[in-house]
Amino acid sequence: MATSTDTSTSAISIDLYDQPGHLIRRAHQISVSMFHDLIGREVTPVQYAVLRMLQELPGLDQVTLAQRVGLDTSTTADIAVRLEAKGWIVREVLPRRQRRLLLTPAGEQLLDELVPGVNALNHGLLDGMGDEDARELLRLLRKFVHLNNDQSRAPLRSASDDANSN
Incomplete structure (x- = not known):
């Protein structure tokens, strides 16, 4: 067991909430x-x-969508089937069995209706922290996700990642 004079101990303890x-x-x-x-x-x-990414980048194929949101392709395919069944997206078959995804007018309307709730959620999650702490938390979360992205079973891939790999 480490003592208080042991300089090799980490700031992280065995306490569950640490x-x-x-x-x-x-x-x-x-x-x-x-x-x-x-x-x-x-x-x-x-x-x-998924809906927000399709709003931001209409017409993505399922594989690229999965990479942009950080999901595995089979999960993304299942979600796309559900969203299509609800009438929020359409899936168009492309060459080589790829599928292009587009929001429907109903999907666009749904996202518009969700804006107040999403804004309330974003404020509620950070409520009581103060602006500086909230910005710092978001900065650290982005850093954590970036530094550990490759440890995910579905690493996030962006357009810049695609350009750098070519």
Whole structure:
């Protein structure tokens, strides 16, 4: 066991609430709970992310969409089937069995209707932190995700990653 004079000990202890993985899990649990409280259960947080990415980059194929949102391709395909069944997207077959995804007018309308809830969620998640702490938390979360991206089973890939690999 490390002593207080042991300089090799980390600032992270064995205490559950000092462990980053546990705190990240709890933060995710809180975020999803607040998402459902403020936005409802018609759309899940992951479905929302897919819809928002399609709004931002219309016509993405399923594989590229999966890379942009950080999902595996089979999960993305399942989500696309569900979103199409709800009438929020259309899937067009491309050469080589790829599928191009586009929001429908109903999907666009849904996203417009979700804006107030998403704004309330974003403010609620950071409520009480103060502007400086909220900015710092977001900066550190982005840094954490960037530094550990390759450890994900579905690493996030951006357009700049694609350009750098060519």
